[in-house]
Structures are given as structure tokens and as C-alpha cells.
Amino acid sequence: MRLIVGMTGASGVVIAVELLRRLKEIDSVETHLIITAGAELTIRDETAFDIFEIRRLADCVYDVKQMDASIASGSFLVDGMIVVPCTMKTLAGIASGYSENLLLRAADVCLKECRKLVLVPREIPFSRIHLRNMKELADCGAIIMPPVMTFYNTPTTLAAQINHIVNKILRLFNLPDDMIEWQSKTIRNVELGIRN
Numbered sequence: 001m002r003l004i005v006g007m008t009g010a011s012g013v014v015i016a017v018e019l020l021r022r023l024k025e026i027d028s029v030e031t032h033l034i035i036t037a038g039a040e041l042t043i044r045d046e047t048a049f050d051i052f053e054i055r056r057l058a059d060c061v062y063d064v065k066q067m068d069a070s071i072a073s074g075s076f077l078v079d080g081m082i083v084v085p086c087t088m089k090t091l092a093g094i095a096s097g098y099s100e101n102l103l104l105r106a107a108d109v110c111l112k113e114c115r116k117l118v119l120v121p122r123e124i125p126f127s128r129i130h131l132r133n134m135k136e137l138a139d140c141g142a143i144i145m146p147p148v149m150t151f152y153n154t155p156t157t158l159a160a161q162i163n164h165i166v167n168k169i170l171r172l173f174n175l176p177d178d179m180i181e182w183q184s185k186t187i188r189n190v191e192l193g194i195r196n
């Protein structure tokens with residue numbers, strides 16, 4: 001499986017790092033990484049990671065300005081792309097088809113070739129423009145997956161929240177995950193012979 005991972009300058013770059021780390025553990029996955037200049041800033045601002053440490057997690061790394069990269073062409077077969085985290089700027093660029101850098105072009109190619117495009121947009125609150133762009137992209141087949149907190153699995157750490165989001169992404173590509181499945185209390189009570 002070949003996957004493109006695009007990291008943009010939204011808060012939450014650690015989600016992308018964790019995703020890359022998990023993908024590296026899966027032998028059958030080849031990762032192609034693009035990091036925008038904005039993401040380089042947030043990596044510096046929000047994490048203690050060295051950019052080269054992150055680059056080493058991927059099989060292929062591209063400069064965001066490298067418009068003649070293999071992933072800029074639909075003839076280069078990939079199974080999908082994940083933009084994580086996805087800024088409102090990159091979201092707007094993909095929604096409008098304005099492919100002025102390699103990340104935007106690769107996402108555009110995924111859409112035109114009807115390949116899976118997963119976007120993890122991060123902003124709070126969302127403006128009408130952000131929501132309109134997300135709707136536009138969902139209508140075009142993209143999967144919109146904001147990093148929403150989860151509670152059913154009673155996470156107690158940020159790492160657990162990040163792990164859950166990464167699991168959700170892996171599951172979209174039928175890759176192995178360690179997600180805690182929701183167990184209906186109703187079913188458990190029925191199994192125990194307790195009536196609600």
C-alpha cells in the first residue's frame with residue numbers, strides 16, 4: 001500500500017508524527033511525506049521533534065515546492081492521502097482546486113483519480129467559510145475527520161486521544177489498529193440478564 005501524508009501548519013502536528021510512526025511499523029505500507037513551511041513552524045512551536053527525525057519516519061520525502069515529484073501525477077499509483085493536521089488555508093486550496101504547491105496538487109490528484117483523501121482539519125471554532133469548504137470537499141468524496149475528542153473509551157491522557165484519532169485513520173485504510181470498541185451497556189446488561 002502506498003500512502004501520501006501531508007503535514008500542514010495547523011496545531012496538532014503530533015497527530016501526524018504518531019500516524020507516521022504507526023505506518024512505519026506496518027511493512028506493507030510505503031509512505032510519501034510532504035511537510036509545508038507552516039508545518040515546520042508548528043513542529044518547532046509545539047513539539048520537541050527535530051524535522052529530520054520526522055522525515056526519517058517516511059519512506060519518501062518531498063519538498064513542498066517540488067511540482068515534478070512522482071506524486072504530482074495521477075499515473076503514480078497511490079492508495080490514498082491523509083492531510084494531518086489540515087489548515088484552513090490548505091483546506092481552501094484543495095476545495096478550490098488551487099494546486100500551487102505539491103501537497104495541494106497531490107490532494108487534487110487524489111480527488112480527480114477518485115482515491116481516498118482523508119482531511120484532518122484543525123481549527124476552533126469553524127467559520128462559515130471553513131464549513132463551506134469542508135462541505136464542498138465532502139461532496140467531492142473527501143473524508144472530513146476533524147480531531148474531535150472522544151470520551152467513550154475514558155481516555156485520561158492527550159496521547160490516548162491522539163492514539164484514537166490515528167486508529168480512526170488507520171481503520172479507514174483497513175490497516176491494523178488497537179481501537180477500543182464501543183460496548184453497548186444495553187447488550188452487556190442483556191448478557192448479564194439485567195433488564196433496563
Ligand SMILES: Cc1cc2nc3c(=O)[nH]c(=O)nc-3n(C[C@H](O)[C@H](O)[C@H](O)COP(=O)(O)O)c2cc1C
Nearest residue numbers: 008009010011036038039045087088089090122123
Ligand atoms: C503555532 C501556529 C499554530 C497554528 N494553528 C493553526 C490551526 O490550528 N489551524 C489553521 O488553520 N491554521 C493555523 N495556523 C496558521 C497556518 O499555519 C497558516 O495559515 C499557514 O499559512 C498555513 O499554511 P499551510 O497550509 O501551507 O501549512 C497556525 C500557525 C501557527 C504559527
